[in-house]
Amino acid sequence: MLRQLQARFGGPLAMAILGLLGIWLILLVTLPQLQMIDYSFRPNLLPDQRGGPEDGWTLGNYATLLNNEIHRVIFFKTLWSSVLVTLLTLAVSYPLAWYLAKVATPRQAALCILLLIIPFWINEILRTYAWFIILAFRGPLNEVLMMLGLIERPIRFLSGDAGVMVGMVYAYILFMVFPVYNAIESLDDNQVRAARDLGAGTIRTHRRIVIPHAKPGIATGCIMTFMLAAGSYAVPALLGSPGSRWFTQIIYNWFFEGGNWNQGAAYAFLLLVLCIGFMSLVMRFFKVGLGDIAK
Amino acid sequence: MSSQRLMALGLRFYVVVFFAYLFLPLLVMAAATFNDSRFPTVTPWDGTTLKWFGELAADGGMWQALGNSAIVAVGVLCLAVPIGIATALFLNTVSGRAKPFIYALILSPLLTPGVIIGISTLIFWRQLGVGGGIFLTVLGQSTFIAAYVMLMVTARLQRFDRTMERAALDLGASQWQMFRRILLPYLKPAIYSAAVIAFLQSFENYNTSLFVVGYDTTLTVYIASKVRTGLTPAVNALGLILILVTVVLAVAYEVKRRRETARSVKGV
Numbered sequence: 001m002l003r004q005l006q007a008r009f010g011g012p013l014a015m016a017i018l019g020l021l022g023i024w025l026i027l028l029v030t031l032p033q034l035q036m037i038d039y040s041f042r043p044n045l046l047p048d049q050r051g052g053p054e055d056g057w058t059l060g061n062y063a064t065l066l067n068n069e070i071h072r073v074i075f076f077k078t079l080w081s082s083v084l085v086t087l088l089t090l091a092v093s094y095p096l097a098w099y100l101a102k103v104a105t106p107r108q109a110a111l112c113i114l115l116l117i118i119p120f121w122i123n124e125i126l127r128t129y130a131w132f133i134i135l136a137f138r139g140p141l142n143e144v145l146m147m148l149g150l151i152e153r154p155i156r157f158l159s160g161d162a163g164v165m166v167g168m169v170y171a172y173i174l175f176m177v178f179p180v181y182n183a184i185e186s187l188d189d190n191q192v193r194a195a196r197d198l199g200a201g202t203i204r205t206h207r208r209i210v211i212p213h214a215k216p217g218i219a220t221g222c223i224m225t226f227m228l229a230a231g232s233y234a235v236p237a238l239l240g241s242p243g244s245r246w247f248t249q250i251i252y253n254w255f256f257e258g259g260n261w262n263q264g265a266a267y268a269f270l271l272l273v274l275c276i277g278f279m280s281l282v283m284r285f286f287k288v289g290l291g292d293i294a295k
Numbered sequence: 296m297s298s299q300r301l302m303a304l305g306l307r308f309y310v311v312v313f314f315a316y317l318f319l320p321l322l323v324m325a326a327a328t329f330n331d332s333r334f335p336t337v338t339p340w341d342g343t344t345l346k347w348f349g350e351l352a353a354d355g356g357m358w359q360a361l362g363n364s365a366i367v368a369v370g371v372l373c374l375a376v377p378i379g380i381a382t383a384l385f386l387n388t389v390s391g392r393a394k395p396f397i398y399a400l401i402l403s404p405l406l407t408p409g410v411i412i413g414i415s416t417l418i419f420w421r422q423l424g425v426g427g428g429i430f431l432t433v434l435g436q437s438t439f440i441a442a443y444v445m446l447m448v449t450a451r452l453q454r455f456d457r458t459m460e461r462a463a464l465d466l467g468a469s470q471w472q473m474f475r476r477i478l479l480p481y482l483k484p485a486i487y488s489a490a491v492i493a494f495l496q497s498f499e500n501y502n503t504s505l506f507v508v509g510y511d512t513t514l515t516v517y518i519a520s521k522v523r524t525g526l527t528p529a530v531n532a533l534g535l536i537l538i539l540v541t542v543v544l545a546v547a548y549e550v551k552r553r554r555e556t557a558r559s560v561k562g563v
Contacts, residue, residue, distance in 0.1 A: 001389040008388050008460075010470035020381035025400055028438040032415035039418050092313070099310050103303070112310070114549055119317050121545045123499045125515050126534045129522055130320035133327055133335055133531075140323060143338040170320065202302050223406065231408025234501050238522055248410050255506065261418060268414045275408060290399055 040266035061266030071250055071267075078247040079274060081161055082229040085168045089225050090218065092169065093176040097217075098210065100177075101184035102192065120174040128238045131167045132158070135239065159241040167239040172228045176221035183217025184210060216292035219282050226282075227275050247271060321538060328531040335528040347528040351536075354529065360517035363429060364498055367513060370433035371440055371497040376490055378437065379444025380482070386445075387452045404439035409502030412438050417506050427509025435507045436497050443496065444489040451485035484555050491548050495541070 005014035041057045049055065065071050100109050119127065134141050135157035142154035157163045187210060195205045211218070236246035251271065254264030283289070327335045331344035351357060382401060386394075404412060416435040417427060425431060455478070463473040501515040508516055514537075521530050 001385075001391055001393070004389045004391075005385065008470070009384070009474060013471060013474055017381040017385050020378045021385050024378045024382065024438075024441055025397070028416075028434060028441075029400060029404060032412075032419035032438075035419040035422065036411075036415040095306060095309050096313050099306055103306060110553075112314075114546070115314060116317070117545050117549060118542050119321065121495060121499075121541045122321065122538055123501070123515060123518075123541075125501055125518050125522075126324070126537060127320070129518070129530070129534060130324040132522065133324055133337070134320055136336060138338065139336055140338050170316075173317075202299070227406060227408055231410050231502065233410055233505060234519060237519065248408075251410065251414070252505070255414070255417075265414065265418060268411050271408060272411050275406070279406060290402060 044260045044262040085229040086226045097180035163239045167235045175224040179217040179220040183214040187213045215286045219286040347532040350529040351532045360514045364514040368497040375437040375441040378441040382445040383448035413503040413506030429511045431507040435503045447489040
């Protein structure tokens with residue numbers, strides 16, 4: 001590989017390219033991850049105990065999750081809720097992506113995309129904070145519902161998982177819309193027309209023509225949304241209550257309140273394994289490779 | 296009315312509802328800035344005021360956090376943009392059996408939750424005696440922002456006509472001159488776009504920063520801590536200003552990008 005770089009760019013430039021790539025992949029990507037994994041298999045010791053007889057590899061930090069029922073419940077809740085957030089987000093995004101790619105005129109589509117980009121660039125914290133105001137006990141949503149006579153007294157939206165999930169769908173929706181839109185856009189219009197001419201209805205056209213074509217985009221959107229939801233700290237911290245904690249909050253507490261970094265590293269690694277597991281499942285289910293995702 | 300037309304009408308209605316859903320929360324937040332109420336809300340409306348902007352301006356912690364965010368963003372630009380360019384050149388040049396593996400490694404930060412990037416950075420550098428702060432925040436954020444830069448530079452590099460490169464070399468240019476005078480100017484638009492994106496990504500980052508900032512609180516970390524403790528509509532005033540800045544940047548960026556696409560289609 002060095003030879004190929006040298007042939008194109010000459011010695012010094014080739015070295016600079018490899019050097020920068022090496023700093024990134026070794027010092028920023030690989031070593032920290034390996035160190036975190038190593039950390040997760042070691043007991044939490046005082047500085048003077050390090051290197052002593054107790055300093056060795058152990059599964060103790062992972063056993064904590066099995067033995068602590070509260071943490072276990074939160075772990076699986078985070079998993080299921082993230083799957084649910086992903087499916088909800090897909091359901092909400094798909095019609096819009098279809099509209100943008102195939103129904104809207106080019107001018108309409110361009111305007112819509114600009115409108116989509118704006119909230120996309122607004123901070124996750126601020127987008128979540130906006131829902132904090134809306135869902136508040138004496139906030140506008142409760143006021144409107146009471147004015148319409150739909151409820152008699154305000155609902156505590158901010159004390160359960162529902163508020164967290166609403167906030168997540170809102171915060172991550174554009175990570176779904178854009179990949180699905182890009183995938184549908186590359187579909188040849190003639191295929192849709194042919195399906196219609198041959199008598200396929202709307203649902204059948206989508207099920208047999210559009211969705212199979214959009215698979216890589218759907219897979220990318222699902223992987224990104226799941227990863228963001230499972231790894232979210234801001235949304236549950238702002239919209240949740242102590243009763244609806246997320247797994248990331250447990251991890252955070254191990255680091256900054258419990259002071260047990262080894263334990264925190266083990267939980268962080270489990271979260272990473274969860275995301276990798278979900279990703280491989282989706283990639284197998286949709287039969288797409290890593291190359292399709294990066295498009 | 297045929298079912299096809301009904302579907303089309305339904306879809307249009309859906310799109311309108313979708314955009315309302317996208318923008319109403321932001322409008323509510325913006326409106327709450329001007330409510331003369333101790334707590335950020337729009338119901339009830341206690342009178343219109345601008346006092347929360349004054350309160351915000353007097354908040355020393357906010358200015359400190361803003362400064363930290365700016366330093367971090369500049370640091371990320373200096374680190375992630377060169378790495379991203381180098382990686383794009385690397386992927387565009389080499390082939391071989393190890394390439395798929397290296398490619399997977401390059402993409403991995405994009406598919407890793409931000410909190411885990413923050414945690415691994417924190418643990419790794421503590422071993423070397425470096426604690427949380429601006430330096431670690433720059434490293435942690437650059438870990439994944441470099442991958443975004445790589446994707447954007449690669450997209451342009453793939454359309455590069457390599458006969459230009461050969462022509463320059465045949466006409467006696469050194470490889471360095473070819474890089475400096477042909478390749479780099481060609482990549483310039485993509486590099487500028489990538490720099491804008493990298494800056495915004497850094498400025499807005501929360502998940503990674505949360506673990507590595509130490510006492511050098513950045514603006515997003517500051518906002519989040521304000522929401523949980525000591526919440527007043529001054530947070531909305533800050534949010535409104537940030538939204539306005541973002542909107543201006545996003546529109547400017549988009550207009551510029553479209554103009555470039557139009558130009559490149561014409562073949563200029």
